[in-house]
Every structure is written in C-alpha cells, then in structure tokens.
Amino acid sequence: MPVDSAIISLLKLNPSNVSSSRASSAGGSATSTSSITATLADGTEKKYFLKMGKGVEAEVMSMGEHESLTAIHNIVPTLCPQSYGHGELADTPGQFFLITDFIDFSPRSSSSPQARSQTLAHKLAKLHTTPAPTPAGYLKPQFGFSVPTCCGNTPQPNTFTSSWADFYANHRLRFIDAQSKKSNGTDKQLEEIIAQTCTILVPRLLGDKHLKHGKGVTPVVVHGDLWSGNASLGTLPRMAGPEEIVYDSSAVYAHSEYELGIMQMFGGFGREFLAEYHGLVPKTSPEEEYEDRVKLYEVFHHLNHYAMFGSAGYKRGAIRIMEDLLGRYGGSVGET
Template identity: 35%
Template sequence: MPIPPILETILECIEPSSSFTGALPRVTSSSGATYFVKLGRPSEKEQYEGESESLRLFDRSSPGIAPKLFVNGIDESTERPYMISEYIDVKSSSLSSHGGAEYLAKKLATEVHSLSSENGKFGFSIPTYCGVTRIENGWYDTWEEAYGKMIGGLLDGIEREGRDPRGELVKMGKEVITRAIPHLLGPRLKCTPSFLHGDLWSGNVAISTRTSKPFIYDPSSYFGHNEADLSIARIFEGFPRAFYETYHQYRTKSEPVEEYEQRADLYELFHYLNHMLVFGVSLKGEAQ
C-alpha cells in the first residue's frame, strides 16, 4: 500500500527536507535510508505498544541486536497504531554460518540478559503478545509467581477456547502451577530479573546483509529468568549446540544446576501451551 499521509509527515520529522518512496512496509528516503513502516488496525494498539517498548529496551541493552525503533504512536484521525523502525536487509544464511550462533549467544548473555528491571521485579509494565496471544504481564516480587501467572493465563485461554474438551490438560497444568513451579522456581532457584525476548526461535532471527551478523525481531518481552529465553529454540531447533555452549560460557547455569534440564522442560511448556491455544490440538501430546 502507498505511504499514508500521517506516516509521511512523521517520516519528514525523522528526516527533514527528504522525500520518500516505496510501499509499506519498506520505505526509502531520498538520502538513501530505508525504514520499516508498520500501520496496524485500531484493535492492535496494545500489540504495537508492547513491541515498541521491547525494541526500545533492546536498543538500550544491546544496540544493533534488534531493529532500532525511531517512533511509534496512534494516528488520532483513524486510531490506527504505527511503528517506524530501521529496515534491515537479510540474506539467506543460518546461525551456524560465520560464527553467528556464538555472536548471538554472547550478545544475549552479556548484554540483553544483563539488563534488569528498574524496580527489581519480574514481569513487564504493559501487555505483550507471543504471536497472537496476549500476555497480560504486570509486576511480581518472585519469578515463581510471575511464571505461574503466565502459565495460568494460557490454561485459562485453552479452557475458554474449548481446546481441551475433557479438561485433562488443564487439570495437569494447574498441578504444574501448584506443585512443579514452586518446587523448581521457588526460593531455591538463584535468579534475578533479566530482560528477555520471550519468543526466541529461529523464525525470529535473521542475518543482516550489511553486517553478516544475526539480529532478532518480533519480541514478546518481559523480565524473567534468563534460562526461559532459551526454551522455544529447543522445540523448533535452528539453534546449533554452539549457541548454548557459548551462552553458558558467559552466563553459567543457575543454581541448582542439577535441575537445569527440568527447568528447561518447564519453560518449554509455555510455548507448547501457547501453540495449542493458537492452533488447537496439534501440540497437545507435547504439552501433556
């Protein structure tokens, strides 16, 4: 679609005296700069705000690891949300090429996951979206409580959408909240709030043509236990062993180390439940 007048006006504020060509989402200025311009529906205001706030925090924690956000807001005349960010050309390559896995692992371990919440709590200030699923967020004093709320929200959605007609999965999930989460994520776990991508799988990673380095996008961010950010990549693969090995060279496994694999399974559960909520029964077996 052509550039709407409201977005062209905003682009002119970013680059005064420039003209702009192209069609959404890729817009090029007369200076040669290229922008990624998104215009949503009024119902997507919350989603755009969550992604925008996430991108701001990526720029604060690790500049270049995600597209730089220039501006976001609401077009008052139409109530449609918009975002304007850096446009990054990508090339066909994988994390296994040219040290990409090691680069991304180090950036996450030493920069992104080193950013903590200003209030020292777990969660996030506003809702974010993991795919199309709204994560309510909020602030919690403990990781145990925060993650329990995240799992509980998905179980409520599964029940509401009729994805588990017999109630077997929801019943098991509630036991996870009352038994497994307190055991594995309670006071024995040594962790502090880390800024997370929240949906870090290979489909949300690309290689920049300009730098030949990986960058990440489409976040569903919150402040949580850093190990939770490694979970969905285990499900859908695409991250080589070198990624995990390098990551833990810079950020060691949390104590108690002997429960690392059990915690990883518990963090995978969030994504299995989310995919079941979105797509139906396709991943019910894995979730169980």
C-alpha cells in the same frame, strides 16, 4: 503508495522526499508490512520497516513490540532493529503502526568478521546478564514488563511481580490455560494438570528460595519469542556488514533460561550455540535441574500454540512434559 501523515510527523520527514512499497502480510495475520525510503535533510537515504494492523489487537501488538525492541536495543544495540515509534494512523483511523529500522537480510554464508566475533550467543549473553531496570514506584527490579506484549497473536499480561515463580505460574501458565478455554473450550484434564504444575512443579523447580542457593534469580530482558524464524543474519544502519539479528520480540523481564524454552521447542540453534552461550551465561544452580527447568518453560509455548491454533499435537506435547516432570518431582496426574 502514500505514507500516512502520522508517520511523516513522527519521523520528521519531508513528504515530498518519501516513498514506500508494500511487502506482504506478516505471519498469515491481518498485519501488513511495507518499506519506506526517505531522503533526509543531509541528502542521505534511509530505509524504514513499517508494520500495520487494524483494531485493538494491532494497537496492543504495536505498542508491545515497540517497547520490547527498545528494551533490547538499549542494552545490545546491534541485536535488534531500533524502533522509532508506534501509534494510530492519521489518515486511516482504527489502523495502528510500528516503524523500525529496515533489516537488509543476508544468507548465512555471508557473515562478516564482526558477526563471527559477536555471535548470537555473545549478544544474548550480554542481554541476559544485564539486570533489568527498577520500575517507577518499586525499590528493586521486578519480573514482568511495562506493557502487555504479544507472543504470536496472544496478548500477555506482564504485571510486575517480585517472585519469578509467582509470575510464571500466574501470568504465563494460568493465564494461557484461561486463553485455551476461550479458544478450545473446557478441558478438565488439561486444567487439572496445569493446576498441579503451578502448585507443585513451579515452586519446586523455580522457587525463589530454591534457585541459586536461595538467592533467587535476577530479572533480565528476554526476547520472549525467540524461535529460529525470529532470528537471522542481516545488516542494520551503522553496521559494516551482516550480523546476527533478532526481531518480532515479545520481551519480558524474566529468568534468563525462560528464553531457552521456545528455542529448544522448535530447534535451529544447536549444541554449538548452547555451549558458547553457557560459557558466557552459566546454568542457574542447581545445574542438575537445568534441563527440567527449560522443559517447564517450553510448556508455556506448547500451550500458547494450542490456544492460538487448536492443534491437539501442541496440547499433547504440553501434557507429556508436565506428566513427566510431575512424576519425577513429587506429583502425578490425579494427585493434589
């Protein structure tokens, strides 16, 4: 299969020394994936991973994933594949691509000594304890991200915001409520409980003057869509053996515990992981509210899946969490 000239130009490859093979459609969407094998000028062989899609959604997705992987890779290079770029195909206008390192996946039983010392918990801890950079035009790090990112197929607004509580209420919960209306129609019960969650729960549990004894939290890079299907054991270039790797990122500068919402929702990481992780990244104070904060972060992912797939089970899951938390933190459905 020929490799598009835009990719050849981006990677500065000799087209006569490049071959590719199509892999599959990714995630049941219109996105397709391929591998590219190139012989470099020094005679060595290098393999790349190519993801392609059509239209504006694919353009937003490829840009967001490129910036996400770059933000993670800049802090923990062994945690994710390096992204080399994204753009529009030259030979097939209207189609967009993302090109990254190829991951050579391995079974869990084949972990290397390096993998056992640099576990996923250790790598995430490094990511989650490194303060976000200060965006141009700002005086300090902000919550948000430089571009929209896609969680699943949902393009998320990431407007820089100084308050984490404001960011989560407006750019995650209220935003996904609006997305759900577009996908599933008006739902007064859902709209009301999300509104109460934003006005009662978010300030109560995530308020800047509440967390860390009034110091608030520092924005850090999070993967943003870290369920077990986006983490595996594999080998990247310059690795001696298989290590824990993540991919398909939807990064945002956020509260580190935001990462744990989807990890808890779908499971697959377990108590051992959490014990090791929190030995390196202590729970934010007040610690007694930790589980409730993670539940509150989980709400977004239930709502996002409801917006994407329309499954009533995801809506029920979100409502159940919000009702429980509102009942314990000064509000309940129907109250204002």
